[in-house]
Amino acid sequence: MSISRTLLGLLENEPSYGYTLKHRYDELFARTKTLAFGQVYATLGRLERDGYAEVVGVETGEGPERRRYAITTEGVAELDTWIRTPEPATAFAQSTLFVKTTLALLSGRPPREVLDAQRGVHLARMRELTKARTRADDIDRLAVDYEIAHLDADLRWIEEASERLEHRDRAKNKGNRP
Amino acid sequence: MTEDPRALLRADDLRLAFGSTPALDGASVAVERGEIVALMGPSGSGKSTLLHCLAGVLRPDHGEVWWEGRRLDTLPERRRSAIRLERFGFVFQFGDLVPELTLRENILLPLRLLRAPRADFQRADDLLDRLELVEVASRRAAEVSGGQAQRAAVARALVHRPGVVFADEPTGALDSVTGEIVLTTLVQLARDHGSSIIIVTHDHRVAAHADREIVIRDGRTTAEVIA
Numbered sequence: 001m002s003i004s005r006t007l008l009g010l011l012e013n014e015p016s017y018g019y020t021l022k023h024r025y026d027e028l029f030a031r032t033k034t035l036a037f038g039q040v041y042a043t044l045g046r047l048e049r050d051g052y053a054e055v056v057g058v059e060t061g062e063g064p065e066r067r068r069y070a071i072t073t074e075g076v077a078e079l080d081t082w083i084r085t086p087e088p089a090t091a092f093a094q095s096t097l098f099v100k101t102t103l104a105l106l107s108g109r110p111p112r113e114v115l116d117a118q119r120g121v122h123l124a125r126m127r128e129l130t131k132a133r134t135r136a137d138d139i140d141r142l143a144v145d146y147e148i149a150h151l152d153a154d155l156r157w158i159e160e161a162s163e164r165l166e167h168r169d170r171a172k173n174k175g176n177r178p
Numbered sequence: 179m180t181e182d183p184r185a186l187l188r189a190d191d192l193r194l195a196f197g198s199t200p201a202l203d204g205a206s207v208a209v210e211r212g213e214i215v216a217l218m219g220p221s222g223s224g225k226s227t228l229l230h231c232l233a234g235v236l237r238p239d240h241g242e243v244w245w246e247g248r249r250l251d252t253l254p255e256r257r258r259s260a261i262r263l264e265r266f267g268f269v270f271q272f273g274d275l276v277p278e279l280t281l282r283e284n285i286l287l288p289l290r291l292l293r294a295p296r297a298d299f300q301r302a303d304d305l306l307d308r309l310e311l312v313e314v315a316s317r318r319a320a321e322v323s324g325g326q327a328q329r330a331a332v333a334r335a336l337v338h339r340p341g342v343v344f345a346d347e348p349t350g351a352l353d354s355v356t357g358e359i360v361l362t363t364l365v366q367l368a369r370d371h372g373s374s375i376i377i378v379t380h381d382h383r384v385a386a387h388a389d390r391e392i393v394i395r396d397g398r399t400t401a402e403v404i405a
Contacts, residue, residue: 126386134362148383155382163220166395 003035004043005082008052008075015056015070018044031143044069052078097154101161111165119158126151185244186211186374187342192231192241193397201227202238203397209342214365214375216385219394225378226346228394232376233266233344234258246341263291267335267343267373269364271350274331275319281330282306282315288338298338305333309363325356332364342374349384361387 003025010016010024018040026034044067047053052075057068071079097118104111126148133144185208194202202224209215219225230236231243234250235258243251245265250258262268267288275284285302306315309329314322319330328348335343348364349357365387368375377388385391393400 123382123386123391126382127388130383130386148386152382159220 002082003039004047005079007040007043008047008071008079009083011047011053011069011071012076012079015068017059017066017068019066021069028139028143031147047075051075095154097158105165112162115158115162115165119155122151122155122158126155185209186213186246187232187376188244189228189232189238190242190244192228192238192243194227194231194236194238194240200397202231202241205231205241205394205397205399207232207392207399209374209376211341212369212372212374213390214368214388215377216388216391217376217378217394218380218382218385218391221380223394224397225380225394227397228399229344229346229376229378233268234262263288264338265341267338267340269328269331269335269343269345269348271347275327275334277320278318280316280318281311281322281326284319284330285333285337287334292338294338301337301339302333305337305367308367309333325352325360328352328356328360329363332360332367336364336367336371336373339371340373342376343368345375345377347379348377349381350379354383357384 006025006029007021010021010028016024018037021044022035022037022040025040044053048055048069052072053069054072055067056070059066059068097114101111101114103109104114129144129148129151133141133148136144188208190206192202192205193200205224205228207215207217207228217225217229227236231238231251234243234245234253237251241251242249245261250261253261275281276287279287282302285305286299289298289302306312309332311326311329311333314326319327322330328351332348335345343364345364349361352360361384364375367373375388377384379385
Protein backbone atom coordinates (compact mmCIF):
# COMPACT_ATOMS: atom_id res chain seq x y z
CA MET A 1 0.00 0.00 0.00
CA SER A 2 1.23 3.48 -0.80
CA ILE A 3 1.86 5.27 2.48
CA SER A 4 2.55 8.55 0.71
CA ARG A 5 -0.86 8.54 -1.04
CA THR A 6 -2.58 7.49 2.18
CA LEU A 7 -1.01 10.38 4.11
CA LEU A 8 -1.97 12.69 1.25
CA GLY A 9 -5.55 11.47 1.63
CA LEU A 10 -5.53 12.23 5.35
CA LEU A 11 -4.00 15.64 4.66
CA GLU A 12 -6.86 16.48 2.31
CA ASN A 13 -9.24 16.58 5.29
CA GLU A 14 -7.37 19.39 7.02
CA PRO A 15 -3.84 20.79 7.25
CA SER A 16 -1.97 18.75 9.84
CA TYR A 17 1.30 18.23 11.67
CA GLY A 18 3.22 15.01 11.07
CA TYR A 19 2.46 13.95 14.62
CA THR A 20 -1.31 14.21 14.09
CA LEU A 21 -1.11 12.42 10.74
CA LYS A 22 0.81 9.50 12.23
CA HIS A 23 -1.83 8.98 14.90
CA ARG A 24 -4.73 9.29 12.48
CA TYR A 25 -3.01 6.76 10.17
CA ASP A 26 -2.42 4.31 13.02
CA GLU A 27 -5.99 4.67 14.18
CA LEU A 28 -7.48 3.95 10.75
CA PHE A 29 -5.08 1.68 8.95
CA ALA A 30 -2.34 0.29 11.18
CA ARG A 31 -4.05 -2.93 12.21
CA THR A 32 -0.82 -4.80 12.69
CA LYS A 33 2.09 -2.35 12.39
CA THR A 34 2.11 1.31 13.34
CA LEU A 35 3.88 3.94 11.29
CA ALA A 36 7.30 5.20 12.43
CA PHE A 37 7.61 8.97 12.95
CA GLY A 38 10.72 9.01 10.74
CA GLN A 39 8.74 7.53 7.88
CA VAL A 40 6.00 10.14 8.25
CA TYR A 41 8.41 13.08 8.13
CA ALA A 42 10.40 11.59 5.23
CA THR A 43 7.18 11.00 3.29
CA LEU A 44 5.91 14.54 3.97
CA GLY A 45 9.29 15.85 2.72
CA ARG A 46 8.87 13.91 -0.54
CA LEU A 47 5.27 15.07 -0.99
CA GLU A 48 6.48 18.65 -0.55
CA ARG A 49 9.33 18.12 -3.05
CA ASP A 50 6.87 16.71 -5.62
CA GLY A 51 4.53 19.66 -5.16
CA TYR A 52 1.66 17.62 -3.67
CA ALA A 53 1.92 19.18 -0.21
CA GLU A 54 3.19 22.47 1.18
CA VAL A 55 4.18 23.87 4.55
CA VAL A 56 1.53 26.32 5.76
CA GLY A 57 2.90 27.07 9.21
CA VAL A 58 5.89 26.49 11.41
CA GLU A 59 5.61 26.32 15.17
CA THR A 60 8.78 26.82 17.14
CA GLY A 61 9.08 25.96 20.79
CA GLU A 62 11.42 24.13 23.10
CA GLY A 63 11.83 21.05 20.90
CA PRO A 64 12.37 20.85 17.15
CA GLU A 65 10.16 23.07 15.01
CA ARG A 66 6.79 21.63 13.98
CA ARG A 67 5.76 22.05 10.38
CA ARG A 68 2.12 22.10 9.47
CA TYR A 69 1.36 20.67 6.03
CA ALA A 70 -1.55 21.19 3.63
CA ILE A 71 -2.41 19.44 0.38
CA THR A 72 -1.89 21.45 -2.85
CA THR A 73 -4.18 21.52 -5.93
CA GLU A 74 -1.72 19.15 -7.67
CA GLY A 75 -1.90 16.95 -4.58
CA VAL A 76 -5.71 16.77 -4.77
CA ALA A 77 -5.52 15.84 -8.48
CA GLU A 78 -2.90 13.16 -7.79
CA LEU A 79 -4.90 11.75 -4.87
CA ASP A 80 -8.05 11.72 -7.00
CA THR A 81 -6.30 9.72 -9.74
CA TRP A 82 -4.84 7.30 -7.19
CA ILE A 83 -8.16 6.63 -5.44
CA ARG A 84 -9.98 6.10 -8.74
CA THR A 85 -7.38 3.73 -10.21
CA PRO A 86 -8.30 0.12 -9.45
CA GLU A 87 -5.68 -2.07 -7.86
CA PRO A 88 -4.20 -4.87 -9.97
CA ALA A 89 -6.27 -8.03 -9.43
CA THR A 90 -3.08 -10.07 -9.05
CA ALA A 91 -2.24 -8.31 -5.77
CA PHE A 92 -3.50 -11.27 -3.76
CA ALA A 93 -2.25 -14.03 -6.05
CA GLN A 94 0.98 -14.66 -4.20
CA SER A 95 1.07 -15.34 -0.52
CA THR A 96 3.54 -16.98 1.82
CA LEU A 97 0.89 -19.62 2.60
CA PHE A 98 0.75 -20.63 -1.06
CA VAL A 99 4.56 -20.68 -1.28
CA LYS A 100 4.93 -22.80 1.88
CA THR A 101 2.27 -25.30 0.74
CA THR A 102 3.91 -25.64 -2.67
CA LEU A 103 7.37 -26.10 -1.18
CA ALA A 104 6.04 -28.72 1.25
CA LEU A 105 4.48 -30.56 -1.69
CA LEU A 106 7.66 -30.39 -3.77
CA SER A 107 9.92 -31.48 -0.91
CA GLY A 108 7.82 -34.43 0.28
CA ARG A 109 6.79 -32.73 3.55
CA PRO A 110 3.09 -33.21 4.39
CA PRO A 111 1.34 -30.13 2.95
CA ARG A 112 -1.78 -30.95 4.96
CA GLU A 113 0.12 -30.06 8.15
CA VAL A 114 0.90 -26.63 6.73
CA LEU A 115 -2.75 -26.16 5.74
CA ASP A 116 -4.18 -27.45 9.03
CA ALA A 117 -1.90 -25.24 11.12
CA GLN A 118 -2.80 -22.19 9.05
CA ARG A 119 -6.51 -22.86 9.20
CA GLY A 120 -6.26 -22.89 13.02
CA VAL A 121 -4.53 -19.52 13.04
CA HIS A 122 -6.95 -18.06 10.49
CA LEU A 123 -9.99 -19.27 12.40
CA ALA A 124 -8.70 -17.91 15.69
CA ARG A 125 -8.27 -14.49 14.06
CA MET A 126 -11.71 -14.74 12.48
CA ARG A 127 -13.23 -15.46 15.89
CA GLU A 128 -11.45 -12.44 17.32
CA LEU A 129 -12.76 -10.23 14.49
CA THR A 130 -16.28 -11.67 14.75
CA LYS A 131 -16.33 -10.65 18.42
CA ALA A 132 -14.87 -7.20 17.64
CA ARG A 133 -17.48 -6.73 14.91
CA THR A 134 -20.36 -6.42 17.36
CA ARG A 135 -18.92 -3.30 18.96
CA ALA A 136 -17.38 -1.75 15.84
CA ASP A 137 -18.42 1.63 14.44
CA ASP A 138 -18.94 2.08 10.68
CA ILE A 139 -15.29 2.63 9.74
CA ASP A 140 -14.03 -0.13 12.03
CA ARG A 141 -16.72 -2.40 10.63
CA LEU A 142 -15.42 -1.80 7.09
CA ALA A 143 -11.94 -2.79 8.18
CA VAL A 144 -13.13 -5.82 10.15
CA ASP A 145 -15.38 -7.06 7.33
CA TYR A 146 -12.58 -6.60 4.82
CA GLU A 147 -10.24 -8.73 6.88
CA ILE A 148 -12.92 -11.37 7.54
CA ALA A 149 -13.69 -11.63 3.82
CA HIS A 150 -10.01 -12.19 3.00
CA LEU A 151 -9.56 -14.74 5.76
CA ASP A 152 -12.66 -16.49 4.47
CA ALA A 153 -11.21 -16.60 0.95
CA ASP A 154 -7.96 -18.08 2.29
CA LEU A 155 -9.90 -20.63 4.33
CA ARG A 156 -11.91 -21.70 1.31
CA TRP A 157 -8.68 -22.21 -0.60
CA ILE A 158 -7.27 -24.17 2.37
CA GLU A 159 -10.33 -26.47 2.37
CA GLU A 160 -10.24 -26.99 -1.38
CA ALA A 161 -6.51 -27.66 -1.40
CA SER A 162 -6.86 -30.10 1.54
CA GLU A 163 -9.63 -32.00 -0.22
CA ARG A 164 -7.75 -32.11 -3.50
CA LEU A 165 -4.61 -33.44 -1.79
CA GLU A 166 -6.65 -36.01 0.09
CA HIS A 167 -8.22 -37.29 -3.14
CA ARG A 168 -4.80 -37.45 -4.72
CA ASP A 169 -3.40 -39.45 -1.79
CA ARG A 170 -6.36 -41.80 -1.85
CA ALA A 171 -6.01 -42.41 -5.59
CA LYS A 172 -2.28 -43.01 -5.10
CA ASN A 173 -2.91 -45.52 -2.28
CA LYS A 174 -5.44 -47.37 -4.43
CA GLY A 175 -2.93 -47.52 -7.28
CA ASN A 176 -0.25 -48.96 -4.98
CA ARG A 177 -2.49 -51.76 -3.79
CA PRO A 178 -1.53 -55.12 -5.35
CA MET B 179 -12.23 -43.88 28.12
CA THR B 180 -11.96 -41.09 30.68
CA GLU B 181 -15.01 -39.61 32.35
CA ASP B 182 -15.13 -35.89 31.77
CA PRO B 183 -17.47 -34.44 34.40
CA ARG B 184 -17.66 -31.09 32.63
CA ALA B 185 -18.94 -32.60 29.42
CA LEU B 186 -22.65 -32.02 28.93
CA LEU B 187 -22.74 -34.15 25.84
CA ARG B 188 -20.11 -36.63 24.80
CA ALA B 189 -19.67 -39.12 22.00
CA ASP B 190 -16.88 -41.68 21.80
CA ASP B 191 -15.69 -43.46 18.70
CA LEU B 192 -19.01 -43.42 16.86
CA ARG B 193 -19.35 -45.65 13.82
CA LEU B 194 -22.40 -45.90 11.62
CA ALA B 195 -22.90 -47.29 8.12
CA PHE B 196 -25.85 -46.86 5.79
CA GLY B 197 -25.77 -50.20 3.98
CA SER B 198 -22.18 -50.69 2.94
CA THR B 199 -21.42 -46.96 3.02
CA PRO B 200 -19.72 -45.83 6.23
CA ALA B 201 -21.07 -42.44 7.34
CA LEU B 202 -19.23 -42.28 10.67
CA ASP B 203 -15.94 -44.03 11.14
CA GLY B 204 -14.58 -43.08 14.54
CA ALA B 205 -16.11 -39.73 15.50
CA SER B 206 -15.60 -38.39 19.04
CA VAL B 207 -16.94 -35.15 20.50
CA ALA B 208 -17.22 -33.59 23.95
CA VAL B 209 -19.27 -30.45 24.49
CA GLU B 210 -19.24 -28.53 27.74
CA ARG B 211 -22.14 -26.71 29.34
CA GLY B 212 -22.71 -23.35 27.65
CA GLU B 213 -20.14 -24.05 24.97
CA ILE B 214 -20.72 -23.19 21.33
CA VAL B 215 -19.11 -25.64 18.93
CA ALA B 216 -18.99 -25.62 15.14
CA LEU B 217 -18.95 -28.94 13.35
CA MET B 218 -17.23 -28.48 10.01
CA GLY B 219 -16.28 -30.65 7.09
CA PRO B 220 -16.81 -31.12 3.37
CA SER B 221 -20.11 -32.36 1.91
CA GLY B 222 -20.69 -36.01 2.73
CA SER B 223 -18.11 -36.00 5.54
CA GLY B 224 -20.68 -37.13 8.14
CA LYS B 225 -21.44 -33.77 9.84
CA SER B 226 -25.22 -34.14 9.86
CA THR B 227 -25.07 -37.86 10.71
CA LEU B 228 -22.89 -37.03 13.71
CA LEU B 229 -25.32 -34.30 14.77
CA HIS B 230 -28.22 -36.74 14.56
CA CYS B 231 -26.33 -39.31 16.65
CA LEU B 232 -25.50 -36.66 19.26
CA ALA B 233 -29.16 -35.63 19.38
CA GLY B 234 -30.31 -39.22 19.82
CA VAL B 235 -32.15 -39.23 16.50
CA LEU B 236 -29.88 -41.88 14.98
CA ARG B 237 -28.31 -44.78 16.86
CA PRO B 238 -24.68 -45.53 16.07
CA ASP B 239 -23.62 -49.09 15.18
CA HIS B 240 -20.69 -48.70 17.53
CA GLY B 241 -19.57 -46.23 20.19
CA GLU B 242 -21.36 -44.39 22.96
CA VAL B 243 -23.28 -41.15 23.39
CA TRP B 244 -23.56 -39.67 26.87
CA TRP B 245 -25.92 -36.87 27.87
CA GLU B 246 -25.59 -35.28 31.32
CA GLY B 247 -23.74 -38.34 32.57
CA ARG B 248 -26.34 -40.80 31.23
CA ARG B 249 -25.97 -43.12 28.27
CA LEU B 250 -28.25 -41.79 25.52
CA ASP B 251 -27.80 -44.09 22.55
CA THR B 252 -28.98 -47.26 24.33
CA LEU B 253 -32.21 -45.72 25.61
CA PRO B 254 -35.41 -46.83 23.89
CA GLU B 255 -36.78 -44.39 21.29
CA ARG B 256 -39.59 -43.23 23.60
CA ARG B 257 -37.10 -42.07 26.24
CA ARG B 258 -34.78 -40.48 23.69
CA SER B 259 -37.74 -38.68 22.18
CA ALA B 260 -38.72 -37.32 25.61
CA ILE B 261 -35.17 -36.04 26.21
CA ARG B 262 -35.14 -34.42 22.76
CA LEU B 263 -38.37 -32.60 23.49
CA GLU B 264 -37.43 -31.49 26.96
CA ARG B 265 -33.70 -30.80 26.84
CA PHE B 266 -32.81 -30.25 23.18
CA GLY B 267 -33.66 -27.53 20.68
CA PHE B 268 -33.36 -27.83 16.90
CA VAL B 269 -32.81 -25.34 14.09
CA PHE B 270 -32.69 -26.66 10.54
CA GLN B 271 -31.67 -25.03 7.28
CA PHE B 272 -35.24 -24.35 6.19
CA GLY B 273 -36.91 -23.37 9.50
CA ASP B 274 -39.23 -26.35 9.35
CA LEU B 275 -42.04 -24.53 11.10
CA VAL B 276 -45.58 -25.91 10.93
CA PRO B 277 -46.91 -23.87 7.98
CA GLU B 278 -50.55 -23.80 9.15
CA LEU B 279 -49.67 -22.39 12.58
CA THR B 280 -48.85 -18.75 13.30
CA LEU B 281 -45.31 -17.82 14.30
CA ARG B 282 -46.42 -17.43 17.92
CA GLU B 283 -48.11 -20.84 17.91
CA ASN B 284 -45.01 -22.39 16.38
CA ILE B 285 -42.85 -20.91 19.10
CA LEU B 286 -45.27 -22.07 21.81
CA LEU B 287 -45.28 -25.62 20.44
CA PRO B 288 -42.50 -27.07 22.65
CA LEU B 289 -44.09 -25.54 25.77
CA ARG B 290 -47.52 -26.98 24.90
CA LEU B 291 -46.05 -30.42 24.17
CA LEU B 292 -44.20 -30.26 27.50
CA ARG B 293 -47.41 -29.13 29.26
CA ALA B 294 -45.43 -26.22 30.65
CA PRO B 295 -47.21 -23.86 33.08
CA ARG B 296 -48.93 -20.93 31.37
CA ALA B 297 -46.58 -18.54 33.13
CA ASP B 298 -43.84 -19.83 30.84
CA PHE B 299 -45.80 -18.72 27.76
CA GLN B 300 -44.57 -15.19 28.43
CA ARG B 301 -41.17 -16.38 27.21
CA ALA B 302 -42.56 -16.81 23.70
CA ASP B 303 -43.67 -13.18 23.71
CA ASP B 304 -40.31 -12.05 25.09
CA LEU B 305 -38.58 -13.92 22.29
CA LEU B 306 -40.93 -12.50 19.65
CA ASP B 307 -40.07 -9.06 20.95
CA ARG B 308 -36.34 -9.69 21.08
CA LEU B 309 -36.31 -11.17 17.57
CA GLU B 310 -38.41 -8.26 16.23
CA LEU B 311 -41.24 -10.57 15.22
CA VAL B 312 -44.09 -8.97 17.21
CA GLU B 313 -45.70 -7.46 14.09
CA VAL B 314 -45.81 -10.79 12.24
CA ALA B 315 -46.47 -13.00 15.30
CA SER B 316 -50.04 -13.79 14.23
CA ARG B 317 -49.16 -14.54 10.61
CA ARG B 318 -48.97 -18.13 9.56
CA ALA B 319 -45.49 -19.53 9.04
CA ALA B 320 -46.20 -20.01 5.33
CA GLU B 321 -46.89 -16.26 4.97
CA VAL B 322 -43.65 -14.77 6.31
CA SER B 323 -40.20 -14.24 4.76
CA GLY B 324 -37.41 -16.81 5.06
CA GLY B 325 -35.54 -14.60 7.52
CA GLN B 326 -38.61 -14.15 9.74
CA ALA B 327 -39.36 -17.89 9.65
CA GLN B 328 -35.77 -18.69 10.59
CA ARG B 329 -35.83 -16.23 13.49
CA ALA B 330 -39.04 -17.90 14.68
CA ALA B 331 -37.28 -21.26 14.38
CA VAL B 332 -34.52 -19.89 16.63
CA ALA B 333 -37.14 -18.79 19.16
CA ARG B 334 -38.86 -22.19 19.02
CA ALA B 335 -35.53 -23.92 19.62
CA LEU B 336 -34.83 -21.81 22.72
CA VAL B 337 -38.24 -21.18 24.29
CA HIS B 338 -38.06 -24.17 26.66
CA ARG B 339 -34.48 -23.26 27.73
CA PRO B 340 -32.86 -26.41 26.37
CA GLY B 341 -29.46 -27.66 27.49
CA VAL B 342 -28.25 -27.80 23.92
CA VAL B 343 -29.40 -26.50 20.56
CA PHE B 344 -28.57 -28.55 17.47
CA ALA B 345 -28.36 -26.30 14.43
CA ASP B 346 -27.88 -27.84 11.00
CA GLU B 347 -26.76 -25.16 8.51
CA PRO B 348 -29.08 -22.67 10.26
CA THR B 349 -28.23 -19.81 7.90
CA GLY B 350 -27.64 -21.88 4.76
CA ALA B 351 -30.82 -20.68 3.04
CA LEU B 352 -30.51 -17.00 3.99
CA ASP B 353 -28.68 -14.04 2.45
CA SER B 354 -25.58 -12.99 4.37
CA VAL B 355 -27.12 -10.02 6.20
CA THR B 356 -30.22 -11.96 7.36
CA GLY B 357 -28.03 -14.96 8.18
CA GLU B 358 -25.83 -12.77 10.34
CA ILE B 359 -28.85 -11.47 12.30
CA VAL B 360 -30.24 -14.98 12.84
CA LEU B 361 -26.90 -16.33 13.93
CA THR B 362 -25.99 -13.44 16.23
CA THR B 363 -29.37 -13.72 17.93
CA LEU B 364 -29.13 -17.49 18.30
CA VAL B 365 -25.67 -17.21 19.87
CA GLN B 366 -26.64 -14.29 22.10
CA LEU B 367 -29.80 -15.96 23.42
CA ALA B 368 -28.04 -19.27 23.99
CA ARG B 369 -25.28 -17.49 25.93
CA ASP B 370 -27.88 -15.65 28.02
CA HIS B 371 -29.60 -18.94 28.91
CA GLY B 372 -26.38 -20.93 29.30
CA SER B 373 -27.44 -23.33 26.52
CA SER B 374 -24.78 -25.05 24.43
CA ILE B 375 -25.01 -24.97 20.64
CA ILE B 376 -23.65 -27.43 18.11
CA ILE B 377 -23.71 -25.82 14.69
CA VAL B 378 -23.16 -27.87 11.56
CA THR B 379 -21.79 -25.57 8.88
CA HIS B 380 -19.45 -25.45 5.93
CA ASP B 381 -19.15 -21.66 6.28
CA HIS B 382 -16.15 -20.35 8.22
CA ARG B 383 -17.92 -17.07 8.93
CA VAL B 384 -20.59 -19.04 10.75
CA ALA B 385 -17.99 -21.17 12.52
CA ALA B 386 -16.26 -17.99 13.73
CA HIS B 387 -19.21 -17.36 16.06
CA ALA B 388 -18.40 -20.57 17.92
CA ASP B 389 -15.92 -20.99 20.77
CA ARG B 390 -14.26 -23.86 19.00
CA GLU B 391 -14.58 -26.01 15.93
CA ILE B 392 -14.47 -29.72 15.34
CA VAL B 393 -13.46 -30.92 11.90
CA ILE B 394 -14.87 -34.11 10.45
CA ARG B 395 -13.51 -35.81 7.35
CA ASP B 396 -14.66 -39.16 5.97
CA GLY B 397 -16.68 -39.80 9.13
CA ARG B 398 -13.73 -39.21 11.44
CA THR B 399 -13.26 -36.22 13.68
CA THR B 400 -9.77 -35.06 12.89
CA ALA B 401 -8.99 -31.86 14.68
CA GLU B 402 -10.31 -29.71 17.45
CA VAL B 403 -9.33 -26.12 17.04
CA ILE B 404 -9.55 -24.32 20.34
CA ALA B 405 -10.16 -20.60 20.36
